[in-house]
Amino acid sequence: MTDCIIIGSGVAGISAALTLKANGKSFLLFGSPSLSEKIEKAEMIRNYPGLSGVTGKQFAHALQTQLADENIEIINEKVGGVYALKDKFAVLTNDQKTYESRTVILACGVESVKQIDGEETFLGRGVSYCATCDGFLYKDKTIAVFCTSKRLEHEIEYLSDIAAKVYLIAMYKDVAINRENVEIIRKMPQKIDGAKRVEKIVFAMPPSQNLPKELAVDGVFMLRECVSPAILMGGLDVKDGHVVVDRDMSTNLSGCFAAGDCTGRPYQYAKAVGEGNVAAHSVSKYL
Ligand SMILES: Cc1cc2nc3c(=O)[nH]c(=O)nc-3n(C[C@H](O)[C@H](O)[C@H](O)COP(=O)(O)OP(=O)(O)OC[C@H]3O[C@@H](n4cnc5c(N)ncnc54)[C@H](O)[C@@H]3O)c2cc1C
Numbered sequence: 001m002t003d004c005i006i007i008g009s010g011v012a013g014i015s016a017a018l019t020l021k022a023n024g025k026s027f028l029l030f031g032s033p034s035l036s037e038k039i040e041k042a043e044m045i046r047n048y049p050g051l052s053g054v055t056g057k058q059f060a061h062a063l064q065t066q067l068a069d070e071n072i073e074i075i076n077e078k079v080g081g082v083y084a085l086k087d088k089f090a091v092l093t094n095d096q097k098t099y100e101s102r103t104v105i106l107a108c109g110v111e112s113v114k115q116i117d118g119e120e121t122f123l124g125r126g127v128s129y130c131a132t133c134d135g136f137l138y139k140d141k142t143i144a145v146f147c148t149s150k151r152l153e154h155e156i157e158y159l160s161d162i163a164a165k166v167y168l169i170a171m172y173k174d175v176a177i178n179r180e181n182v183e184i185i186r187k188m189p190q191k192i193d194g195a196k197r198v199e200k201i202v203f204a205m206p207p208s209q210n211l212p213k214e215l216a217v218d219g220v221f222m223l224r225e226c227v228s229p230a231i232l233m234g235g236l237d238v239k240d241g242h243v244v245v246d247r248d249m250s251t252n253l254s255g256c257f258a259a260g261d262c263t264g265r266p267y268q269y270a271k272a273v274g275e276g277n278v279a280a281h282s283v284s285k286y287l
Contacts, residue, residue: 002026006107010036010109014066021072047270104256105259118191127221131221138218142218146189147169147223152225159221169186
């Protein structure tokens with residue numbers, strides 16, 4: 001069993017990984033080989049000590065080089081759930097794999113696109129966050145897929161192979177999905193509705209000329225880069241969408257720490273890096 005699992009490959013997760021490495025602890029770092037869209041997309045960084053006039057792409061490249069120099073690998077799997085057991089954590093990924101660790105650092109960032117009304121109410125009753133876990137339930141059915149990132153298009157393709165019809169609510173540019181059973185919608189839905197289970201997705205106005213305000217669907221998949229921490233981990237103390245932490249970045253769950261944007265504002269690299277470092281030292285002390 002590994003000492004720590006870090007969820008998130010933004011600067012908070014990377015900072016935690018570098019510190020754990022220096023402290024001689026074993027760990028697994030989950031995220032994306034391209035690190036984070038919030039690094040890549042920064043036009044010019046001016047407020048980080050030692051870096052002036054550096055683009056997000058240059059910053060990402062420097063971080064990737066540093067990770068390679070330290071032999072730190074990123075596991076390219078999305079974490080779907082974290083379970084606090086008696087004296088360890090079980091981390092389940094959307095690839096249906098389970099990993100175990102003594103501690104966890106949540107460095108999963110925040111999603112800028114807000115939750116949709118009904119999303120939490122119908123979670124497990126037609127709303128899913130994991131294409132590969134639940135996709136098979138919707139064979140030959142009609143589903144809506146709400147997606148915030150081009151990087152998740154492989155999950156849309158997977159779902160469109162299974163479902164008869166997919167309404168793709170795309171909240172990102174340059175959609176590259178071109179399939180007969182996928183209809184692209186560019187409007188934010190108002191709510192997910194139904195009785196016992198999801199029955200429809202409702203828009204304030206018809207989302208296009210050929211579609212009505214309400215679309216009958218059997219299920220809704222929410223594909224976001226960042227899953228809300230409360231959904232990721234049951235029992236976690238969360239306030240206004242942010243993980244509640246102490247000065248040492250510990251959460252209300254023993255052995256679970258958090259760092260970066262997921263703990264609250266200001267959303268800035270320097271704060272995320274500092275918190276990742278503190279979280280890793282706290283993990284070492286805890287162990
Ligand atoms: C366009 C833009 C420009 C910015 N410019 C600046 C700037 O100039 N200066 C500044 O200080 N700040 C800037 N920021 C803010 C800064 O990007 C963030 O504060 C910082 O990236 C937060 O780092 P983080 O590690 O907490 O989260 P993130 O960078 O959001 O990283 C979180 C990572 O976790 C991964 N993840 C999430 N959930 C899971 C999961 N379930 N399983 C696996 N991986 C998961 C995500 O894919 C992502 O890789 C900018 C933000 C944007 C969007």
